[in-house]
Amino acid sequence: MTPTGPYDWSLTRIPLCGLTTAVACLTTVDDVTVIATESLSKRYPRVTALDRLSVDVEPGVTGLVGANGAGKSTLIKILLGLSPATEGRAEVLGLDVATKGGAIRERVGYMPEHDCLPPDVSATEFVVHMARMSGLPPAAARERTADTLRHVGLYEERYRPIGGYSTGMKQRVKLAQALVHDPQLVFLDEPTNGLDPVGRDEMLGLIRRIHTDFGISVLVTSHLLGELERTCDHVVVIDGGKLLRSSSTLDFTQTTTTLAIEVTDTDEHPDGTSAVRDALHARGLTAQDGSGLPGAGRILLVTAEGEQTYDLVRDVVADLGLGLVRMEQRRHHIAEVFKESDAQRKEAVGHGG
Amino acid sequence: MAVEQPTAREAEQTRIHNIGYRSYDGPRLGRAYARRSLYSQSLRGAYGLGRSVKSKVLPMLLFVVMCVPALIMVAVAVATKAKDLPVEYTRYAIIMQAVIGLYVASQAPQSVSRDLRFKTVPLYFSRPIETADYVRAKYAALASAMFILTAAPLIVLYVGALLSKLDFAHQTKGFAEGLVSVALLSLLFSGISLVIAAATPRRGFGIAAVIAVLTISYGAVSTIQAIAHVHAADSTALVWMGLFSPVTLIDGVQTAFLGASSSFPGGHGPSSAQGVVFLLVVLGLIAGSHGLLMRRYRKAGL
Numbered sequence: 001m002t003p004t005g006p007y008d009w010s011l012t013r014i015p016l017c018g019l020t021t022a023v024a025c026l027t028t029v030d031d032v033t034v035i036a037t038e039s040l041s042k043r044y045p046r047v048t049a050l051d052r053l054s055v056d057v058e059p060g061v062t063g064l065v066g067a068n069g070a071g072k073s074t075l076i077k078i079l080l081g082l083s084p085a086t087e088g089r090a091e092v093l094g095l096d097v098a099t100k101g102g103a104i105r106e107r108v109g110y111m112p113e114h115d116c117l118p119p120d121v122s123a124t125e126f127v128v129h130m131a132r133m134s135g136l137p138p139a140a141a142r143e144r145t146a147d148t149l150r151h152v153g154l155y156e157e158r159y160r161p162i163g164g165y166s167t168g169m170k171q172r173v174k175l176a177q178a179l180v181h182d183p184q185l186v187f188l189d190e191p192t193n194g195l196d197p198v199g200r201d202e203m204l205g206l207i208r209r210i211h212t213d214f215g216i217s218v219l220v221t222s223h224l225l226g227e228l229e230r231t232c233d234h235v236v237v238i239d240g241g242k243l244l245r246s247s248s249t250l251d252f253t254q255t256t257t258t259l260a261i262e263v264t265d266t267d268e269h270p271d272g273t274s275a276v277r278d279a280l281h282a283r284g285l286t287a288q289d290g291s292g293l294p295g296a297g298r299i300l301l302v303t304a305e306g307e308q309t310y311d312l313v314r315d316v317v318a319d320l321g322l323g324l325v326r327m328e329q330r331r332h333h334i335a336e337v338f339k340e341s342d343a344q345r346k347e348a349v350g351h352g353g
Numbered sequence: 354m355a356v357e358q359p360t361a362r363e364a365e366q367t368r369i370h371n372i373g374y375r376s377y378d379g380p381r382l383g384r385a386y387a388r389r390s391l392y393s394q395s396l397r398g399a400y401g402l403g404r405s406v407k408s409k410v411l412p413m414l415l416f417v418v419m420c421v422p423a424l425i426m427v428a429v430a431v432a433t434k435a436k437d438l439p440v441e442y443t444r445y446a447i448i449m450q451a452v453i454g455l456y457v458a459s460q461a462p463q464s465v466s467r468d469l470r471f472k473t474v475p476l477y478f479s480r481p482i483e484t485a486d487y488v489r490a491k492y493a494a495l496a497s498a499m500f501i502l503t504a505a506p507l508i509v510l511y512v513g514a515l516l517s518k519l520d521f522a523h524q525t526k527g528f529a530e531g532l533v534s535v536a537l538l539s540l541l542f543s544g545i546s547l548v549i550a551a552a553t554p555r556r557g558f559g560i561a562a563v564i565a566v567l568t569i570s571y572g573a574v575s576t577i578q579a580i581a582h583v584h585a586a587d588s589t590a591l592v593w594m595g596l597f598s599p600v601t602l603i604d605g606v607q608t609a610f611l612g613a614s615s616s617f618p619g620g621h622g623p624s625s626a627q628g629v630v631f632l633l634v635v636l637g638l639i640a641g642s643h644g645l646l647m648r649r650y651r652k653a654g655l
Contacts, residue, residue: 080479102481106381110479118471120405132390133480135381144377151374177476182377214374 032094034059034185034217035079040088042074042241049074051241052088057219061211063228063235063249064221071241072221073113076187080105093184106135109178109186109216113193116174119163123154123173126162127180134181141180148176151214152206168199175206179216186210188220192227204231261287261300261313264323272322273298279316285309304329388486391477395494399460400501408463415456416502419449423506427513438514438524442531443613445510446503446538450600453542454567456502457495461546462559464495469554474650488646492547499539507531530611538603541635542567544642545599551649570598575618582618592623596634605631 035057042050050071066072077083079092081101090097092104117126124145131141149158152172157165162173171191178186191207192200208231210216222228228235229249237244261276269275277287277300287300302313310327317324394403400416401409426439446453468474477487511528515521549566550559574597581591595601595617607613609628614620623631 082478102384102483105479106383106481108479110476112472112475112479114472116472116476118467118473120408120467125403129390129394130476130480132394133387133477133482135383135387135481136377137380137382137386140377140379147375181381215376 032059033057033091035062035090035092035219037075037090038088040075040078040090041086042071042078042083043086049241050078050085053238053241053243054088055236055243055246057217057236058234059211059217060233061207061218061220061231063232064219064238065223065225065228065235066221066238067223070238072238073189074241075238076110076189076219076221079187080108080110106181107184109181109183111174111178111186111188111191113189113221115170117162117170120161122161123149123158123165123169123176126173127177130177131180136181144180144182145176148180149173151209152176152179153202167194168196168202171195171199171203172206175203179210179214183216185217185219188218190221190223192222192224200227207231259302259304259309259313259327259329261302261317261327262298262325263317264325266322269320269322272320273300275320276300276316276322279320280313283312283316285312384481384483384486387480387482388490391482391487391490392494392497395464395491396497399464399495399498411459412456412498415452415459416505418452419456419502420506420509422449423509423513427510427517430513430519431517434517437519438510440510441613442507442510442527443534443607443611444616445506445531446535447600447604447616449503449506450571451568453499453503453538454564457499457542457546458560458563458567460498461495461543461550461563462553462556464491465547465551466554466556466559469551470556484647484650488643488650492543492643492646495543495547496539499543500536503535503539504532507535527612530607530613534603534607534611534613537606537635538599540639541599541603544639544646548642548645548649551646567599571600574598574601579618582621588619588621591617591619591621592627595623596631599638602631602635602638606635 033056035055037053037055039052039054040050041048041052053071053075064072064075074083078085078090079097081092081097081104084098093107095104095107097104127145127149128141131144132138136144149155149172152175154169154172154176157169162170165173171194175188175191178188188207192203195203204227207218207220210218211233220228220232232249234246234248236246263272263276265272280287280300280302285302287302289297289300302309304310313327314324397403400412423445429435430438440448468477474487478484482490507528511524514524514528545566546563549562553559553562574594578591578594578601581594582588585591592605595605601617604613604616605623606628608615608617608622609625609631613622615622
């Protein structure tokens, strides 16, 4: 096909543009480590906030999990170049936090956990001012503010004083001021705090879009693991200033699959559940009671090693002449990391004592 | 063509509905620009510009109140064909100190307490500017606003004096001395007020505290000076008392160096030697205010 008119041209050019941007994305974004820390420690006279933390964060959405006081805020403060580390080093976007704080803060955005908005100005005025504080010229600041507020979902209300906003709207303004200067990375500190379930879902969707649509990497802290499971590519768990675990969300939730099985009882087998358990045991498969789950006592948990496990369960149930009520995959939750670590800690304490 | 048209329409539609994210590739002007922006925003804010109509009322009203007496004096001087203005340039701010005090008390908390109270400060410090930039921008903005407030009536007086053809050299010298004096006064008053305001995040307390410090210190000092004037033969103690309030400090400096006649009781102003001490105390207070503000904001980080 030869291009004959302007429309043909646009047809042939569009895929080309798409291709180049995709390549550019691959080379400029995916190959760098956005955050790298090396035995980073922060000690206060009486508390150790961070203890030899070494972690690499790649582009994408990364969740930073930890209980209150685990060192999340301290880490963000150091990464913004606002607080010197006691020892170790850290780089953000390839810039050393100890010497290049200003350059880092020009390229990253920060959304604090607490309220930070003056009530007597409108969202537009406030975000324009913050854009200029990030170094954007006046005209660009206004243009970017209008764009950003629209992207976070604030429309007509942006001209009204912030004092009259709902919590959800305030969170959006806080997010907008962190994004207005088009950073390469944003730190979001507990962005879903104080939101109702609907607002929470919207905020999580927005966080996902910051990476997928805007191409900005995200480091988001939370103490609610379920949330991070839904939004993050990667999860870093810290506890007491120490790194507990750092791996992709897939690793967290899909290393092993557990099957939950529920069967009916028959006259021949008044207790169908135990009959299945015995039969599975005879075939070399250990089934556990689903204690702590709804319907405990009637549910068996089996670790699936592959396709054959499904077939085996089906055959066993069919041989016994029972009805299979359900057989479903139970995903592991990140929360189990904490249970494991608690168990380890107790063990360690036990050994120590 | 029949095949092309629908695609063309589609392209048109995608263009209309395309509100996707646009990245920013323009200039980032950095720290100095951010500091200038903060300065101009704070300076405008000190006169209620860029804020609600309600917050424009007080600063604008005080500005008018500052200038009206100067206009009346000029009118009287022109009408009576007087040989000199009824009031010295350096004396004007001392007479109008209540208005100046009210202005700085209302605007210093506005400038800094809001950011502290609503915890906006971390948003500034997560950007390229640093503590020193924030403190200097805020300090310079309030001092400039004060200078505008105190220098404007002097300009009215000077222009009026020239229009009524008073002695040019004499008037210019007086005007220049007056400007130096109000510049010092602006720096001193705004420094003290900002320190007080930054220590009291609640705006109402800040206003009250600034007024209290400015007026109580002046009231106490001038009362003791008056008593000293009546009872003590020697005026030395009376002069040194002037070190303990911002208004009498400025009065002392301008009496010693800027050709002003003192408003101390009996007109006993400090001598040149004593004046050096007054000047050093003024400069020390300005530097000290700056230092205290830096300390305050280093802690206010994130």
